[in-house]
Amino acid sequence: MSGAPPAGNPAAATARGVALEEHLRRASTGGRKLLVPYVTGGLREDWTELLAAMVAAGADAVEVGLPFSDPMMDGPTIQEASTVALGRGTTPASVAAELRATDVGVPLVVMTYANLVLRAGTRRFASEMAAAGVRGAIVPDLPLEESAEWEADAAAEGVETVLLAAPVTPDDRLARLCARSHGFVYGVNLMGVTGERRDLAASSAVLAGRLKAHTDKPVIMGFGISAPEQAVAAAREADGVVVASALMRMALDGASPEQVGRRVAEFRAALDA
Amino acid sequence: MTSSELTGPLMAEPDATGRFGSFGGCFVPESLVPACQELEAHFRSAWADPVFRRRYEDVLRDYAGRPSPVTVCDNLSNELGVRLLLKREDLNHTGSHKINNVVGQGLLTLRMGKSRLVAETGAGQHGVATATAAALFGLECTVYMGEVDMVRQELNVFRMRLLGAEVRAVTSGSRTLKDAVNEALRDWVASVEQTHYCLGSVMGPHPFPWMVREFQRVIGEEARRQCLEILGDDPDYVVACAGGGSNAAGTFAGFVGTGAQLVGVEAAGGAALGSGGVPGVLHGMRSYLLQDEFGQVLEAESISAGLDYPGIGPEHAHLAEVGRARYFSAGDEEVLDALQLLARTEGIIPALEPAHALAWLVRAARSGEVPAGSTVLLTMSGRGDKDAEQVMRVLGGRA
Ligand SMILES: Cc1ncc(COP(=O)(O)O)c(C=O)c1O
Numbered sequence: 001m002s003g004a005p006p007a008g009n010p011a012a013a014t015a016r017g018v019a020l021e022e023h024l025r026r027a028s029t030g031g032r033k034l035l036v037p038y039v040t041g042g043l044r045e046d047w048t049e050l051l052a053a054m055v056a057a058g059a060d061a062v063e064v065g066l067p068f069s070d071p072m073m074d075g076p077t078i079q080e081a082s083t084v085a086l087g088r089g090t091t092p093a094s095v096a097a098e099l100r101a102t103d104v105g106v107p108l109v110v111m112t113y114a115n116l117v118l119r120a121g122t123r124r125f126a127s128e129m130a131a132a133g134v135r136g137a138i139v140p141d142l143p144l145e146e147s148a149e150w151e152a153d154a155a156a157e158g159v160e161t162v163l164l165a166a167p168v169t170p171d172d173r174l175a176r177l178c179a180r181s182h183g184f185v186y187g188v189n190l191m192g193v194t195g196e197r198r199d200l201a202a203s204s205a206v207l208a209g210r211l212k213a214h215t216d217k218p219v220i221m222g223f224g225i226s227a228p229e230q231a232v233a234a235a236r237e238a239d240g241v242v243v244a245s246a247l248m249r250m251a252l253d254g255a256s257p258e259q260v261g262r263r264v265a266e267f268r269a270a271l272d273a
Numbered sequence: 274m275t276s277s278e279l280t281g282p283l284m285a286e287p288d289a290t291g292r293f294g295s296f297g298g299c300f301v302p303e304s305l306v307p308a309c310q311e312l313e314a315h316f317r318s319a320w321a322d323p324v325f326r327r328r329y330e331d332v333l334r335d336y337a338g339r340p341s342p343v344t345v346c347d348n349l350s351n352e353l354g355v356r357l358l359l360k361r362e363d364l365n366h367t368g369s370h371k372i373n374n375v376v377g378q379g380l381l382t383l384r385m386g387k388s389r390l391v392a393e394t395g396a397g398q399h400g401v402a403t404a405t406a407a408a409l410f411g412l413e414c415t416v417y418m419g420e421v422d423m424v425r426q427e428l429n430v431f432r433m434r435l436l437g438a439e440v441r442a443v444t445s446g447s448r449t450l451k452d453a454v455n456e457a458l459r460d461w462v463a464s465v466e467q468t469h470y471c472l473g474s475v476m477g478p479h480p481f482p483w484m485v486r487e488f489q490r491v492i493g494e495e496a497r498r499q500c501l502e503i504l505g506d507d508p509d510y511v512v513a514c515a516g517g518g519s520n521a522a523g524t525f526a527g528f529v530g531t532g533a534q535l536v537g538v539e540a541a542g543g544a545a546l547g548s549g550g551v552p553g554v555l556h557g558m559r560s561y562l563l564q565d566e567f568g569q570v571l572e573a574e575s576i577s578a579g580l581d582y583p584g585i586g587p588e589h590a591h592l593a594e595v596g597r598a599r600y601f602s603a604g605d606e607e608v609l610d611a612l613q614l615l616a617r618t619e620g621i622i623p624a625l626e627p628a629h630a631l632a633w634l635v636r637a638a639r640s641g642e643v644p645a646g647s648t649v650l651l652t653m654s655g656r657g658d659k660d661a662e663q664v665m666r667v668l669g670g671r672a
Contacts, residue, residue: 069569072458073302091567114554119568140302166304192463
């Protein structure tokens with residue numbers, strides 16, 4: 001799909017040429033909550049249609065996973081999605097090529113692991129992603145102490161580095177982390193890996209509150225958000241949510257782009273209510 | 274100028290970022306950063322505390338059976354034309370060098386006030402050692418083991434369960450050691466408040482490579498004294514097998530300041546340094562790693578579950594880079610030959626892992642790469658009991 005952004009998504013209309021953080025600030029004007037669905041790049045033949053359906057259903061940005069052989073921060077669902085995508089021959093270059101051919105109209109944020117970035121070379125990786133329309137990157141195994149080189153090379157290519165904050169991050173570190181995070185600050189709801197959960201962890205609201213006290217950058221919470229009610233609860237203190245495993249579970253089980261889009265629309269409606 | 278003048282003292286502390294040269298570091302998600310920092314602080318204070326040191330040494334002596342002897346292998350020495358000394362870690366309680374590390378980490382876990390250990394295991398030796406330490410120190414224990422390894426090391430699975438540990442099968446990825454590390458890390462992220470990750474080798478994020486080497490340095494320090502007594506001198510060669518590289522690091526630590534040539538031997542199918550690896554980041558560290566052109570980690574493949582690891586500890590990458598140690602690999606066939614050779618000439622059945630070190634020595638002695646008359650200290654990191662069944666299956670009627 002290419003051309004005009006889907007109608008009916010106010011976020012999409014403003015995306016072109018705007019940095020991730022600025023885009024998210026505008027989209028959250030008046031307290032509107034941000035919705036960032038996730039899709040594993042290369043998961044299926046029609047994965048960019050999944051992405052488009054998410055945008056049409058009201059995503060403010062989309063997180064695109066670049067599958068890695070050893071995703072240590074991911075639970076069973078995204079592990080499975082990664083294995084399936086890798087089995088289809090997916091590479092960072094193949095995902096970038098498919099993204100280049102797709103104009104979804106909202107910023108894309110890649111999520112991947114350090115080894116893929118370092119193997120390509122930080123600058124080359126950033127420029128390849130930037131050329132594919134990627135505005136932000138989440139690399140969980142490049143924490144504050146290890147991310148400086150990547151951050152600088154990414155920034156030089158117009159890719160903002162989003163850092164993760166965890167429930168155990170102490171206050172002084174949270175302050176440094178918020179200062180260094182760009183695009184938004186990713187609050188990890190719980191101590192654990194990604195994956196569907198029945199309940200939203202109590203640590204979510206606590207961290208969201210602490211993050212909001214430390215920064216005026218957008219704060220988006222993720223990990224374990226599996227149902228619209230959980231999204232609403234997680235976004236109460238924060239600016240928005242990432243929904244990943246719950247959607248990938250559907251995609252792995254064969255849901256069509258329309259079905260995934262309808263689920264994203266349910267999250268959107270709950271957040272807007 | 275020697276290499277150590279160029280690079281600072283070798284096998285000392287890593288730098289403030291946890292690096293040995295450009296290798297190591299702490300590439301973990303934010304959720305684990307505080308735990309790694311806390312662990313470093315606790316290890317640093319414990320290791321400087323004479324009371325902790327004495328406790329560690331007492332347990333190693335009275336429980337694990339240290340010091341382990343050094344055996345001069347006259348029969349095999351005659352056959353190879355070199356003077357071969359074995360550092361007998363195979364005689365330790367639980368059958369390998371792994372006990373040294375888990376006693377240290379077990380005591381540290383108590384000191385940190387945590388109540389549970391998680392561990393990864395390949396051959397099962399580290400899993401058995403961790404389960405043993407957990408039983409001794411009254412800790413809960415969960416061991417992650419690849420499904421493939423659970424089959425080839427069935428006996429060790431049973432031993433861990435007998436010791437009261439829970440063994441969880443890892444069904445992701447290659448279902449071997451690398452995936453067991455992923456799973457143990459995932460457990461640790463979710464349980465870090467009461468759980469210590471008892472990592473089994475000189476790998477993973479800082480401070481593990483440094484800490485585990487320190488807990489294993491007893492091998493090399495004892496061996497150096499024993500060599501001086503037996504040989505009146507340091508050996509010409511010091512040889513050890515390397516999966517993650519803990520028995521090699523502990524051995525080398527005793528000899529790095531001598532003139533001995535240090536040799537690490539990897540499995541041919543998992544030789545991150547010996548062939549094929551390039552620098553990368555996996556399991557929290559930057560080191561040499563078997564990977565494809567895009568950075569996907571490749572699956573190691575070896576007869577030895579304990580060496581089936583696509584990476585190697587970061588300090589070994591540094592020692593290789595500055596030229597202080599050299600790394601070679603040995604293939605399955607020559608390893609089986611070496612295992613039988615030692616069994617028949619010396620009455621010692623080695624584990625498959627140290628049989629790799631021996632296989633390299635046999636090759637190097639026969640080719641003259643290790644000149645006739647050289648003295649060689651080789652670390653016999655574990656005994657062959659755990660492998661007997663597997664070797665029986667592979668050799669069939671050939672033994
Ligand atoms: C007897 C023995 N030696 C060596 C190893 C490899 O570990 P490392 O390279 O850390 O010494 C193992 C691992 O399971 C082992 O059981």
